[in-house]
Amino acid sequence: MSLSPRFIAFILAFLISLITTSFLAFVEGVSRGMMFVSAISAFISSFFLVLYAVDILVFREVNKMYRTIHKLKMKDFNLAPRKKLITESNPLKTINDEIFVYVTKKQKEIDELKKLELFRREFLADVSHEFKTPIFAAQGFIHTLLDGAMDDENVRERFLIKAAKNLDSLDVLVKDLLVLSQMETGDIKMNIAPIDIRLLALNIFSRLENIAKDKDVTFKVKPDELAEVWVLADADRMEQVMLNLIENAVKYGNEGGKVIVHFSEGKKFVEIAVRDNGPGIPHEHLNRIFERFYRIDKSRSKEIGGTGLGLAIVKHILNAHDTKIAVMSKPEKGTTFSFKLEKAYISPASESIPEAAATQANP
Incomplete structure (x- = not known):
């Protein structure tokens, strides 16, 4: 039932006329004709007065508010198709609901903007710190040489090598930032x-053989009976993912530890897990390890090296593959990073092409 101004005016005018007539019925000397005239007069006058009050003073103002909300409506503010509020069953409740939705969404926007502002400040501070370290180190070595140390051949060569290493670290940092930025903006297509991916993991084991020997870390692929594991992915980007996860497992794991890459095949997907038996990651850090430049132990991370962007890049690459990375860790028992990729069904006649693609990923 529509609560239009005319309907409200009709109901109120009828009630007023009925009440007026009822009172006149108890007055002596009032004829039925007089009661009829009074009822009609009360109904007509009440109808127009109420109609004016409701329509002009209430409904029109409410409709103005409704149109204002439509004008304020952003893309995120989903209102019903444009229509007058007088057709609603309860216009005041409707306008209140619309305002509540609008205010709630705007409050969420404000909260999100505050988070982004905090993230921006932290990011700028982290970038400044990461750039400052190699730049100041290289400057120190070069200025020392310019101040006279260049005459000593041994010092000159040693300082130039150190300056070059710091500039190389700066170059890696800039490249990682560029890749991360391109991933976030969607400029890099998969x-x-x-x-x-099993062959890809074995190739990465070979590449990391030296650092694994230094820490006496052993590599293992499970299950043993799997000869190959075919998935649909970007070979180059998936190499970045596996290299980062396996290298981190070696660097941050215990000496004499193990790094296991485990494959679990389902009907449509393959779950890939990279597991170590290192010291693990404290629970309070698990939700932040994929943030840019976030380090659990900054002093230890500096000794080990890296730009602090590896896991952030991993996360974006896997997001571009329509999958997510999960992490589970227990203190002193190790850490497991896992994600799923869609299975690829390879016929014997077409195996040569994917093998060539996997070989190109590890020249």
């Missing part, structure tokens, strides 16, 4: 094709 070239999805079948790849043997």
